[in-house]
Amino acid sequence: MxxxxxxxxxxxxxxxxxxxxxxxxxxxxxxxxTCSNPASAIPLYRAYNANSFDHLYTTKVIELQDVVNAGTYTAEPVAGKIFATPGFDTVPFYRLYNPQLYDHFYTTNAAERDFAVNSLQYVYEYVVGHVYPNADCNGIPLHRLYKLGPLGDHLYTTSAQEVTSAQTLGYSYEGVAAYIIPA
CATH class of the missing domain: 1.20.5 (Single alpha-helices involved in coiled-coils or other helix-helix interfaces)
Structure with a gap:
């Protein structure tokens, strides 16, 4: 036994x-x-409209070309790379627009998106792409700043130097909007 x-x-x-x-x-x-393959990320293009003080971010090359060719926006360096499709480790990056302020606004937070639509006169446009919600997958911070004024402007950048420069121009730092792949 x-x-x-x-x-x-x-x-x-x-x-x-x-x-x-x-x-x-x-x-x-x-x-x-658990981390989406950075090689599958696509460019997040950035453009600026000096007349309406609006920064535009898009993954659609044709949209960038259209606004640049129309003379309303000037292309700026690529902000970084994001994912076209959702991954286990990513969240949607929502794009909104306020026609009264001529301001594009981007967020990963669905409640913030809904508040902007219901209370701040923003119109929900679409999901630009998918981003990391935190630094776990070695993404870099995409900082969000806002300049208050008759024509407000949200600025998104991965550059700490640009954050500092924008703050000297009256932008307020609002935190990290998302984590993305370097350009």
Whole structure:
């Protein structure tokens, strides 16, 4: 009987040990798959309208070309890269527009989007793309700033130097809007 119990315990210990090794292997594989592949990210184009003091961000090349060719916006350097499709580790990046302020506004927060639509006269346009909600996947912060005035302007940048420069021009820092892939 002691032999049977000892044999049972030995087999149980071996199974638990083997399961731990297998589980560790699976955990490592799952951990490696939780971040979307940065190679699949697409450019987040940036343009500026000096007449209405509006920054526009889009992943659509044709939209960028249309506003630049119309003479209303000037193309600026690419803000970074985001994902066209949702991933396990990404969230939607919503785009809104306020026609009274001539201001584009972007957020990952659905409640903030809804508040802007219901209380601040913004119109929801669409999901520009998908972004990381935090720095866990080695994304870089996309900072959000706002300049209050008759024509408000939201500015989004990954550059700490541009954040400082914008603040000297009257922009208020509102925090990190999202985490994106460097351009």
């Amino acid at each position: 002691k032999f049977a119990i000892s044999s049972f315990v030995a087999v149980l210990v071996l199974q638990v040990s083997a399961a731990a090794v297998v589980d560790h292997g699976l955990s490592h594989q799952l951990e490696a798959r």
